[in-house]
Amino acid sequence: MESSPESKFSDIPDGELRACLVGRKCVACEGGVDPIEIDEARRLTQALTGWELNPDGTMISRKINARTFVKVIELVNRLAAIAEEQQHHPDLHVTGYRHLDIVLTTHAIGGLSENDFIVAAQFDEILP
Numbered sequence: 001m002e003s004s005p006e007s008k009f010s011d012i013p014d015g016e017l018r019a020c021l022v023g024r025k026c027v028a029c030e031g032g033v034d035p036i037e038i039d040e041a042r043r044l045t046q047a048l049t050g051w052e053l054n055p056d057g058t059m060i061s062r063k064i065n066a067r068t069f070v071k072v073i074e075l076v077n078r079l080a081a082i083a084e085e086q087q088h089h090p091d092l093h094v095t096g097y098r099h100l101d102i103v104l105t106t107h108a109i110g111g112l113s114e115n116d117f118i119v120a121a122q123f124d125e126i127l128p
Contacts, residue, residue, distance in 0.1 A: 008114065009044065017047035021121035024114070026086040035111025044117045049124045058112060059105035060120055064127060069097045075127075076100065082122050088115040090123075 012020050021044070036044070038057030045053045051062045066072035076092055079102070083089045091103040104120055106113040 009040065014043070014047065017044065018121050018124070021047065021118050022125060024118045026088040026115040026118050028087065029106050029108050029113050029115060031108045033109060033113065035106070035109050036113060036117075041112050048117070048120050049127070051120055051124075058110065059103055060112065060116060061101060061103045062120070062123075062127070064100040064102070066098050066100055066128070072098050072100050078126055079123055082126075083119060086115070086119055086122070088119050090119065 009017065009020070035058065038053075041053055041057045041060075045051050045060055048060070048062075051060045053060050064072075064075065066075050072094055076094065079090070079092065088104075088106075091101075093101040093103070095101065102123065104116040105111065106116055
């Protein structure tokens with residue numbers, strides 16, 4: 001397998017990590033790379049706003065209260081546009097008519113890739 005993508009971030013100071021992620025484009029991932037190691041996933045998650053890393057380090061998630069059903073659907077549509085542009089798609093769960101749970105993972109590798117953090121950082125640009 002190729003080397004893990006976390007090496008791409010080792011020289012980037014923590015304070016610049018989010019901006020770096022926002023400026024990147026996702027690269028198609030059909031497997032063949034290792035998932036990001038949990039320590040690096042923790043570091044990348046800390047650069048984001050409101051995202052949580054699951055205990056085994058295979059996915060990140062964020063919960064949003066959009067206040068109304070119409071606002072949550074508008075938000076889903078805006079997130080969908082970013083995901084489609086990046087060709088990296090999250091699981092979006094609308095619950096209780098105004099709550100949105102966003103889950104990112106790279107299914108092809110069974111864990112987190114750089115793409116998950118790129119999309120999360122770009123989502124952060126529009127999330128409340």
